[in-house]
């Protein structure tokens with residue numbers, strides 16, 4: 001079929017059976033092609049199609065429902081995990097300037113915030129503890145597993161108040177260490193992997209024992225998935241705890257607003273010796289293979305939109321596993337900034353970015369847009 005025939009066929013269909021979604025196409029009357037006119041007049045009585053009919057794609061997505069069927073996987077409320085920053089100041093409710101619409105909340109503000117969201121279909125949250133009290137941070141991150149601390153207290157509270165809510169506890173030390181790094185340091189300032197893994201797996205255990213459904217180590221120390229899995233088995237609770245590994249977590253500039261929210265900026269140096277280098281696709285693949293072998297139940301990729309190839313790799317390597325992607329604070333802030341500058345509509349972009357993440361292979365999305373998606377997916 002020639003190009004002009006293809007065009008004229010489209011014009012004919014538009015003219016004969018116009019649809020709102022075809023708004024900007026010219027009609028058959030305005031075409032200058034005699035070929036188009038003669039085709040339109042004969043086709044009105046008998047349509048005979050010769051040649052390559054597989055060139056016709058528009059019909060397959062000509063209706064909103066048919067368009068939704070084109071996606072391998074559609075965003076649903078149960079795919080979303082909502083990040084929460086929980087302060088050790090019980091009454092706190094502070095807007096985080098660099099992270100639009102997101103707050104750091106004390107435990108007394110949690111239930112009132114979540115009640116309407118759970119009613120709208122919120123299924124899962126991920127908890128980040130934020131110690132605000134002076135002098136609680138130390139070299140070992142002791143406050144991370146303080147039984148009176150914000151994470152353990154809110155796990156208990158949320159389990160009791162929202163039986164249908166799936167509670168993920170992020171596991172890391174950077175919010176609790178005086179130096180702001182994700183583990184225990186040697187004298188030279190590098191991570192002591194052995195001590196860090198031992199400590200982080202202890203912290204994960206306290207969250208699991210407090211009632212978290214899922215523990216998610218984001219520290220990037222080597223071997224922490226195996227260490228946590230072994231301790232879960234030893235304690236006899238491995239069968240009821242999901243282990244989600246931030247396997248492919250890249251070092252970069254997109255965690256800034258999170259570090260503002262969590263007060264977890266390193267006091268010296270950076271995280272480049274434990275988080276992955278942005279170009280390191282092979283390293284990410286190795287980390288994903290490794291964590292599956294060590295007993296991870298879910299693989300996470302983070303950030304999301306600049307790492308769609310890594311999400312796709314994770315889906316290929318972990319084809320039998322759920323794949324989570326974290327649309328991180330910097331991605332969220334970028335979308336807000338661009339929308340505020342008039343670049344695009346925020347809702348359209350929230351869906352488009354998330355659809356890209358799902359198309360790449362994610363089956364779970366950690367997103368600061370979750371409260372808005374609950375509204376958008378209801379209407």
Ligand SMILES: NCc1[nH]cc(CCC(=O)O)c1CC(=O)O
Pocket residue numbers: 170172174182218219254255256257258259264327328329330
């Ligand atoms: N280990 C801490 C942690 N857990 C999740 C995020 C990032 C989340 C976000 O930016 O939204 C970070 C930040 C970091 O590694 O500095």
Ligand SMILES: [Zn+2]
Pocket residue numbers: 172173174175181182218219
């Ligand atoms: Zn950390």
Ligand SMILES: [Zn+2]
Pocket residue numbers: 170171172218219
């Ligand atoms: Zn973390």
